[in-house]
Amino acid sequence: MKRNRRRRLILGAVAVGVVSVAAFALAGRFGHVIQELTLPLRHEDIIRQQARDKGVDASLIAAVIYAESRFRDQTSRAGARGLMQITPATANEIEKQSGGTTFRLVDLSDPDINIRYGTFYLRELLDRYDGNQVAALAAYNAGPTQVEDWGGSSLTLNDISLDETRSYVIEVLDRRHDYRREYARELGY
Numbered sequence: 001m002k003r004n005r006r007r008r009l010i011l012g013a014v015a016v017g018v019v020s021v022a023a024f025a026l027a028g029r030f031g032h033v034i035q036e037l038t039l040p041l042r043h044e045d046i047i048r049q050q051a052r053d054k055g056v057d058a059s060l061i062a063a064v065i066y067a068e069s070r071f072r073d074q075t076s077r078a079g080a081r082g083l084m085q086i087t088p089a090t091a092n093e094i095e096k097q098s099g100g101t102t103f104r105l106v107d108l109s110d111p112d113i114n115i116r117y118g119t120f121y122l123r124e125l126l127d128r129y130d131g132n133q134v135a136a137l138a139a140y141n142a143g144p145t146q147v148e149d150w151g152g153s154s155l156t157l158n159d160i161s162l163d164e165t166r167s168y169v170i171e172v173l174d175r176r177h178d179y180r181r182e183y184a185r186e187l188g189y
Contacts, residue, residue: 039175041062041179041183041186044058044062046112046116047115050116054119054122054123056123058187059180060176061115061118062175062183062187063171063173063174063175064122064140068080068084068085068118069084081105081114085118088108090121091105091107091108094117121140125144129147129153129155132154134157135152141168157170
């Protein structure tokens with residue numbers, strides 16, 4: 001009788017251990033699935049490379065991609081394309097400025113080209129607005145002409161009169177912190 005009780009206790013302890021390990025493993029996978037749904041990250045190798053090449057924070061690039069497309073290749077109603085939602089006019093201007101000669105509009109569906117062009121443009125806007133991320137992000141969303149009307153390099157969130165653009169800037173800045181915290185290793189921090 002004692003032996004059977006002891007065996008049941010041992011088997012019970014083993015069963016609890018197995019269930020605990022399985023639950024822990026599922027929780028880890030479930031957590032990863034939730035993170036992928038709520039804060040996806042793809043093409044981190046391209047993001048890291050462009051961050052290094054152009055001197056733009058990798059988490060900022062990831063946050064812009066998140067705000068623009070949620071990491072899905074798509075075309076907007078306004079004709080902006082790809083992960084970073086580059087308009088054809090902006091892409092053609094980037095092509096000229098960067099010395100390229102082979103760009104085709106379909107290239108904006110290529111993550112490498114789209115992230116390269118989007119980061120080039122983001123770098124240009126950061127330079128134009130003396131590193132002011134609020135102004136650069138507002139220009140990325142609403143255009144430089146609008147940002148000049150709002151105050152240019154001295155722009156703050158309170159100066160942005162379009163709710164959509166203010167919300168966009170806030171979202172990108174919030175996601176930048178999330179990407180830095182959640183994907184530090186993947187983004188090279």
